[in-house]
Amino acid sequence: MAERVTEPRDRQQDEEARGLARPLGVRSDASGRAGDETAGPAQAARQAIFELRDVAVAYSGKPAVRGVSFDIGKNEITALIGPSGCGKSTLIRCLNRMNDLIPGATVEGTVAYHGQDLYAPQVDAVEVRKRIGMVFQKPNPFPKSIYDNVAFGPRVLGMKGNMDQIVQSALERAALWDEVKDRLKTNAFGMSGGQQQRLCIARCLAVEPDVLLMDEPCSALDPISTGKIEDLMLDLKREYSIVIVTHNMQQAARVSDRTAFFTVELGDQEHRSGRVVEFDDTATIFTNPSDPRTEAYVTGKVG
């Protein structure tokens, strides 16, 4: 296994340097209510990076997921699990406004990020995505060289600095540098699926985000590549906050700190939409869930 080279950095200082601590827009009325209504004993110590309050997403008026309220902790891995069609992917795509790209998608409720409403009119979706990176289900490298894949983000964002160093550092943090350092100029399509997915992670890390969203990042990978990505996630959570959608319950149990369990419900006009059944520490969800539906799902009786 490749050697992991991570640079523990002073996060606070870093954020200030990059302007992350500054508000995205002018409005900041959400900042006062950080997690007070849901803060139970288990959540008291954590610092919330996202606060979701009654979030509902609809496609062309048809609700896909409704009534989602929970906090996503800083420097934690939060797993979203549940059966197909329960709105996990829809929800994760709200967190960096990727749903904006789907015509007819609407988001209601509040998605607060560092206390600011991500959907406030002054907030620019492009600015949001700069800070909240995303890794997709299927590795989607650009049809360019490995180097250009990583350098693309920093280049379009006009990041200053030595590009070779930015690329090397991102590849190192994604545990890919040793495997590709001799073929940086070759096409990314020549890599294995697992390497491609780590390249996509490196690509996100290169733009120095705050949060990594991962939508079933291992579903197209074999167990060895999956293991590498899980190790990587545990490594990265020291610097980043991670949200992962997964169908693999062992994966959720292995890597995550908190887990939200979603289910599909019949709503108005017989329309199916997703809801959160339970959100708690991963250990609690998997060993002592409070809702029978969660228990049935995590023990494999349903789904």
Next chain:
Amino acid sequence: MSAHGQAIGRADPKRRAKDRGFLALLIVCVGISVALLGVLLVDIVTDGIPRLNFDFITSFSSINADQSGIQAAFWGTIWLMGVCALFIVPVGVATAVYLEEYADETRWYNRLIELNIQNLAAVPSIVYGILGLAFLVRGPLSLGPTVLAGGLTLGLLVLPVVIIAAREAIRAVPPSIREGSMALGATQWQTIWKQVLPASIPGIATGVILALSRAIGETAPLIVVGAATFIAFNPDGLDSFFTAMPIQIFDWISRPSNDVNDYLPLAAAGILLLMIMLLLMNSIAIWLRNRYEQKW
């Protein structure tokens, strides 16, 4: 009871006969089209080969069939294609980008544009000639029967072909590439300019070459626009009068030939030269497609 237990024998003779008969019919049809093409080619090659030489390309048209050549028309065609390409590439690609990346298909005006582009591709070329005459040569722009007017007329004619090809090339770039780019904080324009367009260049280039290879053989719109049939100089600018290869060929064919001046071999040589250029362009298109086509 089905035929489970029976031995597998020959098929029903009637069904076999029908099967073979259909295949024979297909072969006859293929044969007819290939034979027609073959006769045409042999006829043109036997007539034209003796005249197709370096002098033919470097001589101007002349009353004297023996001294006549295609130089003015050859360079006229090159100029026309240049103007045409400079017009269709930016306009065609920009239209395709708008329709594929920005247009909301639920809006009536976008659907109307789309419908019109499909229809424009099927409008007879003479209609474009009349459009060019009314709006470019005379009327609002009053460019006169110049290289610029001719090239733009041909450009309008093949613009739908370019738009349709470019749209297909852009659509072939998977949405995951756009998502990957946008998720890094790239704007929509950066995503299009740095990811989508580079990935669709082979398809767009192929479409442009095929569009030009349609434009190069067009005669009717150029006649309407007022291309000269007899010119003894090469175009020297956008405002220059011009003739083009199909026009020159048309002119030679329509002249009365006699023992002293036989124009038909000239026409055949012109057709050969035009076909060689066409084949060359189409080969480049095929090569581009095979060489750079992105496998996703």
